[in-house]
Amino acid sequence: GNSVTQMEGPVTLSEEAFLTINCTYTATGYPSLFWYVQYPGEGLQLLLKATKADDKGSNKGFEATYRKETTSFHLEKGSVQVSDSAVYFCALNRYSSASKIIFGSGTRLSIRP
Amino acid sequence: EPEVTQTPSHQVTQMGQEVILRCVPISNHLYFYWYRQILGQKVEFLVSFYNNEISEKSEIFDDQFSVERPDGSNFTLKIRSTKLEDSAMYFCASSESSSVQETQYFGPGTRLLVL
Numbered sequence: 001g002n003s004v005t006q007m008e009g010p011v012t013l014s015e016e017a018f019l020t021i022n023c024t025y026t027a028t029g030y031p032s033l034f035w036y037v038q039y040p041g042e043g044l045q046l047l048l049k050a051t052k053a054d055d056k057g058s059n060k061g062f063e064a065t066y067r068k069e070t071t072s073f074h075l076e077k078g079s080v081q082v083s084d085s086a087v088y089f090c091a092l093n094r095y096s097s098a099s100k101i102i103f104g105s106g107t108r109l110s111i112r113p
Numbered sequence: 114e115p116e117v118t119q120t121p122s123h124q125v126t127q128m129g130q131e132v133i134l135r136c137v138p139i140s141n142h143l144y145f146y147w148y149r150q151i152l153g154q155k156v157e158f159l160v161s162f163y164n165n166e167i168s169e170k171s172e173i174f175d176d177q178f179s180v181e182r183p184d185g186s187n188f189t190l191k192i193r194s195t196k197l198e199d200s201a202m203y204f205c206a207s208s209e210s211s212s213v214q215e216t217q218y219f220g221p222g223t224r225l226l227v228l
Contacts, residue, residue, distance in 0.1 A: 032213045043119075043221035044156070044204060051214040089156065099144065099211040100169060103156040 002027045006090045006104035013080055014112050021075040021107050023064075023090035031092040033057075033066050033073040034101070038087045047075075047088070082111045115139040117220035119205050125226045126195055134190045134223045136205030145188045146206040146217060147180065149173070156204065162188065163211065195227045 007022040025033065035047040035057070048057030053068035062077045073090060090104040118137045126132050138145050147159040161168040162180050179191045188207075192199055202224050206217040 030213075034216075036219075044219040046216050046218070049214075049216065093213040093215075093217075099208065099213060099215065099217070100146070100158040100161055101148075101156075101206075101217055102158070105155050 002031070002092060002094045002102050004090050004092055004102055004104035006088075006107055008105070009087075009108040010110055011107060012110045012112065015082055016079045017111075019075070019077040019080045019084075019109070021088055021090075021109070023073045023075065023104060025071050025073065025090075025092050027071075027092055027094045029094060031094040033064070034091040034093065035062070035064055035073070035075050036089040036091055036103075038089065038106070040086070044089065080109075080111050082113055085109055085111045115218075117205055117207055117218050119203075119220035119223050121223060122221065123224045123226070125228065128197055128227055129194050132192050132195055132225065134192075134203050134205075134225070136188045136190070136207075136220055137186050138188055138205065138207030139218055140186070142207035142209050142218075144168075144208045144211050145180075145182070146208075147190045148204045148206065148219075149201040150204065150222075151198075151201045159190075161211075168211070192225075195225075197227050200225055200227045 003026045032051040034049045036044045037047045048059040050057040050066035056065045087106045089106045120135045145162045150156045160170040177193045202222045204222045205220045208215045208217045
């Protein structure tokens with residue numbers, strides 16, 4: 001079946017550190033891939049997405065590249081800020097009878113000043 | 114920027130009681146969804162809805178659950194007889210189309226606690 005696996009947290013980094021959160025997926029066909037972010041006390045917000053192989057999604061300094069050969073969509077940021085502290089969810093959308101998003105388990109990121 | 118809204122933000126209920134969670138999707142969106150997140154677990158798909166019909170539902174969405182679009186703006190999730198294990202954060206989402214490339218926009222969630 002379709003699934004998403006992401007690195008377990010929590011991840012704690014110092015401000016200005018480089019961030020990578022690994023995500024791999026299993027899906028038949030051609031899913032779209034997403035990163036959603038959940039800030040403390042808030043709902044899910046789309047961070048970025050990529051809809052076909054080799055696409056790069058980017059937003060707010062975050063990037064992720066859709067790698068079909070390795071079935072991966074790792075999230076990266078060159079220099080994190082305290083305000084990036086949140087839970088990050090990797091997800092895919094694979095049409096079956098209707099569109100539905102399948103989420104990974106989430107990675108909690110904490111940034112120290 | 115348009116956004117999905119949900120009410121209430123928190124709901125506490127007794128086991129066996131009925132609850133209705135309300136959502137106002139983005140106005141030009143045609144596809145609506147409910148997801149839930151049990152504390153510490155994954156966000157799980159419950160149901161999708163289009164043209165006043167359920168398009169797909171998960172195994173979680175049993176006969177205790179129902180969805181409705183009672184008017185042109187609201188989209189509701191009803192749990193007929195709540196169980197302790199229904200305690201979770203419930204997210205509503207909407208999208209313009211059912212394409213896999215389309216972004217689903219999520220509301221802030223309703224935290225349901227069943228005692």
